[in-house]
Amino acid sequence: MPVDAAPAALLWDFDGTLADTxxxxxxxxxxxxxxxxxxxxxxxxxxxxxxxxxxxxxxxxxxxxxxxxxxxxxxxxxxxxxxxxxxSEPVPFRPGARELLADARAAGVPCALVSASSTRILRRATRELPEGSFDAVIGGDTVTHGKPHPEPYLRGAAALGVEPGACLALEDSRPGLASAEAAGVPSLGIPFAQELAPGERQRIVRTLDGVGFAEASALWRELTDA
CATH class of the missing domain: 1.10.150 (DNA polymerase; domain 1)
Structure with a gap:
């Protein structure tokens, strides 16, 4: 695998990962x-x-x-x-999340929001981000089976026209990581309210603060080489 290889897309969880909701x-x-x-x-x-x-x-x-x-x-x-x-209040974004999102977009990498929250909550939140931050929004009300079922992440990858294994998922919960794993999507776990354990295709980072797209890509390469 080329040393500069990078994920073709980022698939973002919302609650606890992108935003402190x-x-x-x-x-x-x-x-x-x-x-x-x-x-x-x-x-x-x-x-x-x-x-x-x-x-x-x-x-x-x-x-x-x-x-x-x-x-x-x-x-x-x-x-x-x-x-x-x-x-009722501004969305409190998690440390480093907006910066990584912006860095990925600057690199031309598409992003999808993949969440158990409803589409209206997700649309409300994304109004506080630069226009075009997400190419697809997969809300919990648009899937038949929610996390930990693989459907949400399979839908997210398909919406971007990317193979699941070429994506990187960003998650804060055990059901979310299980969903990504079942879908074949390498993932980063960012613990918030639940303790998370690393897996064969999962790495745990304590915060996204200081994690740019280059750092995320290096972690993705480790996971896809595993």
Whole structure:
């Protein structure tokens, strides 16, 4: 492999990777749980990170012992609460994320946003980024199977016309890394609220601060040589 080889595309997770929106989701989930009459240890909410809204809603309904509530409807309710919070203030981007995104775009590398969040949340957030920052947006409401299923990352790669193995995924959650792995996409894990473990085609970096496209490409080469 040429020493200057680089990924053909970057596939970005949103919550916790590009933006510090996990607290907004925790607020929305606690609001929903309170309506169910349930109080859950905030530490336990980390189990929900990276899951689709339907899957996380189903888990919360299980905590409440409510088998009479449709998880799809519950997920839509929680998503609405999260949208209210996220829309009420500027999006807090994660350290180094915007810089890496801009560096990749300057190099002519296409990027896709691949997230469990709904398309309207993602569109709201990307309004605060330079126009054209993302060539494709794959929201949780546009896939049949959410993370950890491979569909989201397969859809992201296909939307950019790139083979999965030629991409680099950026993720902060265990379900997200599992999704990328199942799709055959090498990935960087950037821990936020969950501890992550490296894998054969995964590397862990503590922050994207100081990680430009050249550094990301070097890590990608390590992964694709593995």
């Amino acid at each position: 996990e607290p907004s989701w925790r607020i929305a989930e606690r609001r929903f749980l309170a309506e169910l009459g349930v109080e859950v240890d905030p530490a336990r909410q980390t189990e929900l990170i990276g899951l689709s809204t339907e899957a996380s809603a189903a888990r919360m309904l299980g905590w409440a012992g409510r088998d009479d509530f449709d998880p799809v409807a519950a997920g839509a309710l929680v998503e609405g609460y999260a949208f209210e919070v996220i829309s």
